[in-house]
Amino acid sequence: MPVSEVTHTVEGPVCHLTLDRPEVLNALTPGGRDRLIELLARASADPGIRAVVLTGAGRGFCAGADLRGASGPAERVAGDVARTLRLGAQRLVAAVLDCEKPVVAAVNGTAAGLGAHLALACDLVLAAESARFIEVFVRRGLVPDGGGAYLLPRLIGPRRAKELMFFGDALSAREAEELGLVNRVVADEELARTARAWAERLAAGPTRALALTKQLVNASLDSDRATAFAAEAAAQEINMTTADAQEGVASFVERRSPEYRGR
Incomplete structure (x- = not known):
């Protein structure tokens, strides 16, 4: 090639x-x-x-x-x-x-x-x-x-x-x-x-949150409600361990714009 x-x-x-x-x-x-x-x-x-x-x-x-x-x-x-x-x-x-x-x-x-x-x-x-x-x-x-x-x-x-x-x-x-x-x-x-x-x-966004959101949306039309809700909960659990999620919450509390690093 x-x-x-x-x-x-x-x-x-x-x-x-x-x-x-x-x-x-x-x-x-x-x-x-x-x-x-x-x-x-x-x-x-x-x-x-x-x-x-x-x-x-x-x-x-x-x-x-x-x-x-x-x-x-x-x-x-x-x-x-x-x-x-x-x-x-x-x-x-x-x-x-x-x-x-x-x-x-x-x-x-x-x-x-x-x-x-x-x-x-x-x-x-x-x-x-x-x-x-x-x-x-x-x-x-x-x-x-x-x-x-x-x-x-x-x-x-x-x-x-x-x-x-x-x-x-x-x-x-x-x-x-x-x-x-x-x-x-x-x-x-x-x-x-x-x-x-x-x-x-x-x-500039929260990279891992976007990846998990992409997975949820792509799978949603092939899932029943129980499966979709379980996947959503699992994704949220995983995402809350990321530095970007912690930064997002902290920036909200501190009333400032978040600075996401894709981590």
Whole structure:
């Protein structure tokens, strides 16, 4: 994999990950996908990183998996496809969902197929006015992968999800915002600045509390009330041992702004 396929930079407590194959709208090769998974895991484990921004270079966010170099065996063995998905697209989306730091997607252009699901797995989604979201699988006679049939119904409900997946029509950034797929739409020239501002604000917050909150929210739609309440109590118990929680309470009592350190 070329070193430049995923550009990785760190600015203070913010990790910036840029898909960097603009000539193919940042379509992901297996090498690029694995590199992104690795970088997300590193950001998750690094106490100096407190927020992540994910974006694309050029005019596209991510056109999905790069199928042009794919070549299957002469005779497909049962289990090959499922194994490829588990170790590939599903593992990538899980890396975003499981990252212990908040991940902001800055969708700068077309997000199609796995690229759309990669964006939707992020905790917050900013979209440039020129961005488009496309459930492209049906156009290729394929079943959605990369967790799409898990993510979309939870974000917009099953009927809207089926409409997008059955027809494969492109959604504009404004349409995606109206459906609840996007937090905010900004002018193209404001996307990077806004994403940086959001990430810096998140990075100044109580990092462990945000990680536990992310876990609770992500699990909530698959839990009954008793399980959700038990998870909430456990998360609160864990979080109250952190220095940031103690700082938050102390700052309230002392009537001052808290200074969180991600500990």
